[in-house]
Amino acid sequence: MNPYAIRTHDLSKEYNGEAILKKINLQLERGRIHAIIGPSGVGKSVLLRLLNLLEEPTSGEIHFDGRALKENDRLELQRRMTLVFQKPVLFNTSVYENVAYGLKVRKENRRSILEKVRKALEVVDLKNYEHKRARNLSGGEKQRVAIAQAMVLEPEILFLDEPTSDLDPRNVAIIEELIKYINEEFKITVVIATHNMFQAKRLAHEATFLFGGRIIESGKAQEIFTKPKDRRVLRFIEGKMIF
Amino acid sequence: MNPYAIRTHDLSKEYNGEAILKKINLQLERGRIHAIIGPSGVGKSVLLRLLNLLEEPTSGEIHFDGRALKENDRLELQRRMTLVFQKPVLFNTSVYENVAYGLKVRKENRRSILEKVRKALEVVDLKNYEHKRARNLSGGEKQRVAIAQAMVLEPEILFLDEPTSDLDPRNVAIIEELIKYINEEFKITVVIATHNMFQAKRLAHEATFLFGGRIIESGKAQEIFTKPKDRRVLRFIEGKMIF
Amino acid sequence: KRKVSHLILATTTSVENSGLLNTLITSFEKEAKVKVDVIACGTGKAIRLAENGDCDLILVHDPEAEKRFVREGYGIDRRSIMYNDFVIVGPRDDPAKIKGIRGVIPALSAITHKKASFISRGDDSGTHKRERMLWERAGLIPEGEWYQETGQGMGPTLIIASQKRAYSLTDRATYLSYKKKITLDILYEKDKLLYNPYSIILVNPERHAHINYKRGIEFIDFLISDKGKRIIREFGKEKFGEPLFHPIGE
Amino acid sequence: MDYILAGLKEALQLLLSFDRETYTIIFLSLRISGTAVLLASCLGIPLGALVGLHRFPGRGVITTILNTCFALPTVVVGLFIYLFLSHRGPLGMLGLLYTPGAMIIAQTILATPIIGALSLVAVKSVDPAITKSAISLGATRIQTTLAVLREARVAILAALIVGFGRVITEIGAAMIVGGNIKGTTRVMSTAIALETGKGKFELALALGIILLTIAFLINAGLYYLQRIRE
Amino acid sequence: MDYILAGLKEALQLLLSFDRETYTIIFLSLRISGTAVLLASCLGIPLGALVGLHRFPGRGVITTILNTCFALPTVVVGLFIYLFLSHRGPLGMLGLLYTPGAMIIAQTILATPIIGALSLVAVKSVDPAITKSAISLGATRIQTTLAVLREARVAILAALIVGFGRVITEIGAAMIVGGNIKGTTRVMSTAIALETGKGKFELALALGIILLTIAFLINAGLYYLQRIRE
Ligand SMILES: Nc1ncnc2c1ncn2[C@@H]1O[C@H](COP(=O)(O)OP(=O)(O)OP(=O)(O)O)[C@@H](O)[C@H]1O
Ligand SMILES: Nc1ncnc2c1ncn2[C@@H]1O[C@H](COP(=O)(O)OP(=O)(O)OP(=O)(O)O)[C@@H](O)[C@H]1O
């Protein structure tokens, strides 16, 4: 098996002629937790959407398991990974229906869906929320539903876009524990886009810094957070104190 | 002038028969920064919506300047305060139109609108974003537009619902500075709902803790953060380390 | 207020559709400096509009209803101005063999006997009423699969009859103008009972004061004038080889 | 005013007399228009979703054509179908002319672009993020489309209501391809036109009132269903 | 097929011969239906917004009534208005019967509930948070409503297109209250019905093609306008 879950080759993305991501070469090693870090508007979310095959790059390639993406295994690949969006977008149905969705499209049987959904809701501390309408939830509750939605699928690769920005400390702790647990236990590759330096430090094995559309530094999280080579990264890390 | 910008009397709110807020008695002193703190789903956002007159309480009263709310000065009151929502809801127009909206409905002249909007966009570091469509912005960019949208109105009372949850450290610093500045300079009363204990500590003069639908502790921020009386508050504050 | 320079004439669709009315009115308008607005609708509706005072004149062909209309005081000055005739049309192979039969009543009996398809307008129009009168005279009650009612104007009814290879009773004018679109031949014609007179009636100004009585009389006078008669006599000759209508009082 | 009262009275009498002809007309209307709306939904909703959710060259043209179909005179549709189904026409041998089948075809053709155009607007009004979310959760193309349609359910329902209203009230096509033949293809709308032509305004109003009452009951049922499902 | 080709040829001839009668009919159609849609928007959009954005008792009933109006037979509306405008009717003295004014009234009555019902769905599809945001930013009730309508602009535009299509193609009411008088109240739809009745299918198709072409141009213009504004 290829040691890299995902590799990108000169991945670029433009919107209306404006280059957002410029020749990104990323190597995401299997089974590790990767943090994508950078200032607001740098393109972290765009990058995750590209990796999750939700948008087409303007140029460049993405390789999964060492092989370039082929159009006809798109669905199969898609089902091996999941993205938790920065703004949770929930269906206008019940919490249960929302969490069950990914399992239903995979045609799992009802019994196992019920079981998994119940368990996931318990983990994110939304035990009695099954029948509530997703639309009326609080910000943090919505975010937890979105996380549960992804977790029940037990994907090979899990993309998390600022997954705890609307959560209180207790829930942050729960979610981070969960991320660590599934990474260690099921060897799930996790990619987190975050501006929360604490979180990146606590969770990530590897870190990639984006700046001005390019990767300016990338490597072992430990090293980058302690002695960054790039001045801009240093400045960014120092900014953490005002978080 | 009444020393309290807002006082509530036994303010309660139910949804579908479920009590969310139970007899909240809140005193928000004029010209100070107040933090509303509590776990996810406790009702912080609901409280701000009630105070901003966006929803009707199930029972209880809200007094502005010491006087109970009268139906016919609703608009005038509304225009003296503004709420920045937890999830920014932007109009599907340009960034400029979004920020200008509140000024336009107040029928300010074009010149001054242009000036104020430009200035506000500069402050939130979105200088060349005027003509971009608000829908396509990144999470942090949207949040900054929403803050600019409220700031240009120079309200007497500013409600902020998790205003920096999607921002990177640099922008968090900018916004916090801005909040402090307008509070000191223009004596604007600020009410922040947040789960970011660091932020509450850095900004707030007063803090109110919500738990199980009730106020469990309230007072000077300094005191509460250093020696809370309630055990639950203590636990919550200690949880900050995992943020 | 309604303009006095307008005259509203409610008439049956068959007259309007033939184009005769258009020719007559163009000629009349030139002389009289009055505009005639034509409302084309079924006989029933035309009479109803006249009762309500919503037109000045009606031009219809349903003698029974016309008489009642005048008797009840809604109309005055009823004049029969022209006629044509009804004919029975049917598929060329004439399954009921009515061609050459003596009399319309035997023709209908033959159709009934054969249970050959017959399409009726079934819309209470002048034509339909005449058809019903004929069945009555024949002492027959048309019923069953073979007898169908369309509830439409003469033209559409002819088309349906053609598609269904059925017999139908029609006025000659409409048949001639539809001849090219259908595969039906005239199989029976020229019986006294098939005489089809058209009358013009003024709405009674004593009932409806706003009626444009003077202009209405002028229009009637025009229709029965030599010029009017000539137009009626000549109309359609060129196109169909025979006139569609004949003026009365030749 | 008397007319309207007379119409109401007549409507009640018609319904209470259990006149077989009246009920035949009512049920035929419902059967034909119901079937047509069903068929049109099967075509129109996927069409609208396809055009609404995908970007491809010619999308604007298709959208414009769909919108133009709102201005499709029913008589013209009727004529077209007549020309096809007539004995001389290419499909004449089917013998469909003047049958409920022909009316269903005509009404389906009328309703499909309407339901399509409104479904298009409906799916376009759904937050595009919903699509991405469904895909990310592993939905196939069809499942994604269904998820979007579920979000747009209120507007899709409205599309069906508009389509149904269009076909159950239209006269032009029903007259031409159905023939308004008593007992076979006479439906409420053509019956109303017939009675109006006869000058029997009260009877026409009565039938109109019955038609509206049926439509009201259907709509009330749909509204109620939708409410309890939310 | 020949019919259709003949119709196309006839349409071209009609247009290119600059036949005054044809152009009178076209412009009258556009004037009457355009005015009616304008008036109906002034009534229907606020009505839809009102019902869509506020909760009050009877809201469900109003919604259902609006939806029912899609099944309002145009003949019935025509009859109603006829009864009012007839000389015997309460408004007979206005002398509006058989004038374009009467047709505008009828078409406005037909289009208002349609535009209302679709506007209702349109504003309901807008994220309710938009309303709250506008209010919080100091918008008055009316300004808030306008903000929501702006968000729903695509769907509102569709409502207008549906309304326009409904009235420019309808025959029932136009015939009864307009009378289809040559030069005065003859519009495209009634002219098509007339030619069809006369058996002049080519001419009817030709007029239908012209009507569709006009509708297509209007829709294309709207689509284009909307595109450049986005
Ligand atoms: N669909 C789009 N159309 C046009 N521009 C877009 C689109 N999506 C993103 N952008 C732009 O691309 C840039 C990068 O956006 P992205 O959402 O990836 O930022 P981010 O790094 O996630 O920022 P944040 O921390 O604020 O979430 C932004 O400037 C944004 O405005
Ligand atoms: N419109 C509504 N209808 C029904 N329930 C609601 C509605 N709005 C809020 N709630 C419920 O009220 C509770 C409080 O919500 P609120 O949004 O105020 O929480 P919060 O304290 O802001 O939480 P968070 O930190 O997650 O944003 C939640 O359980 C939520 O599900």
Ligand SMILES: [Mg+2]
């Ligand atoms: Mg982002």
Ligand SMILES: [Mg+2]
């Ligand atoms: Mg909240």
